[in-house]
Amino acid sequence: MSEAFGFRAFGGPQVQEFFDRPDPVPEPAEVLIRVTAAGVNPLDHKLRSGVVPHFYGERPFPQVFGAEATGVVLAVGAEVEGLDVGDTVFGCAITGAGTYAGTTVLVGANTARKPAGLRDDWAATIPVAATSALNAVDQLDLPRGATVLINGVGGGVGLVTAQVAREQGLNVIGTGGTAKRTLAEAVGARFVDYTDGDVVDRVRALVPDGVDGLVDLVGGASLRTVAPLAREPGKVVSVADATVAELGGEMVRRRVDRADLERAAALMVEGRLDPYIVGTYPLARAAEALALVESGHALGKVVIDLTRGPGVGAAE
Incomplete structure (x- = not known):
């Protein structure tokens, strides 16, 4: 017992x-x-x-x-x-x-x-949070130097996603509430506070032509607000809302096999993922x-x- x-x-x-x-x-x-x-x-x-x-x-x-x-x-x-x-x-x-x-x-x-x-x-x-991050960034398959927007960057999955993206040479913009700024910036994300003005306008001030990919961790109205910031609808993935398909995007294809677990663990042991x-x-x-x-x-x-x-x- x-x-x-x-x-x-x-x-x-x-x-x-x-x-x-x-x-x-x-x-x-x-x-x-x-x-x-x-x-x-x-x-x-x-x-x-x-x-x-x-x-x-x-x-x-x-x-x-x-x-x-x-x-x-x-x-x-x-x-x-x-x-x-x-x-x-x-x-x-x-x-x-x-x-x-x-x-x-x-x-x-x-x-x-x-x-x-x-x-x-x-x-x-690792099994839920870190592998979700790996799966999302892998699925977007963006080239080094591309820009990814993480919608909801300040939580457990968001912070790991930002680190994985940075490890793959991506520029990261993250949205979140005011209290999330310090941690988001600590992992190398340019932070956009969704409580401080129009989030779309504030992201476009950083990237006027939009972003190359978008990882959504929030869903609902928040997803629908930021989805048009992606230049290609097919480069929007969500772990939170299956209706992302209505916007031309996809749910993150989850893969929690031993190889991905070991991959995330290695990044942590090497000091590249916190x-x-x-x-x-x-x-x-x-x-x-x-x-x-x-x-x-x-x-x-x-x-x-x-x-x-x-x-x-x-x-x-």
Whole structure:
């Protein structure tokens, strides 16, 4: 048995709860891990809200929050290659298994060994946030010297996307609220404050002819406002809003295989990528961690550290 934090029905924060559950049994293509750290993402509260109930198939409630984790392998399915009991790994949980828990199961093909020198909490930010950034920039396939606009640059995915883009020789412009300026500029983005005048006019003041590519992390009206800034509609990709197709763009084609996990980990170990963790919470305070991300005011990435006691406060 292990403690877990999840939700008993689709809805708002009122459906969240702690509960004990038996350790999951890995299927042939899965590994069972003891979780040491779990990343917190907007996807977590969106799934709780029920906007994509089909993600859970026939799994009964309660569901466990979380999709990305680091941990130690306790058992390995018969079809999993390259991973052994005792390895420290990071990867993606199967939908519904969650990662805000003492133990969980990860998809073997979407799990990698954690390299020496990489902190557990940093590794826990890779499977969703860092691979989303890699996938988005790869999909745009822009030449060095091109300009990319990141709509929503100040969050966990946005900051990593800016760094990946800069690593590939791109010029970066990022939009966000006033509080996001310092971090955005720290990763080399030219920042446009969407609360300080017309965002389109302010971007065009920097690039009168528009941008070569656009990564949207916000969706909705914000996406529709900035999409015309891309010179080619096909060079607009979104991780947040499938209606980007109506604008001529595409959803980011997600690829969370072992190669991309290892690629992001190498960038971190080499000091070329920083997840900008701004809050670390023990499992007992998982509701606070999730509320911070759900508020939209997290200045970077939030992580749950399952090795910390309940009395330990969040790192600032």
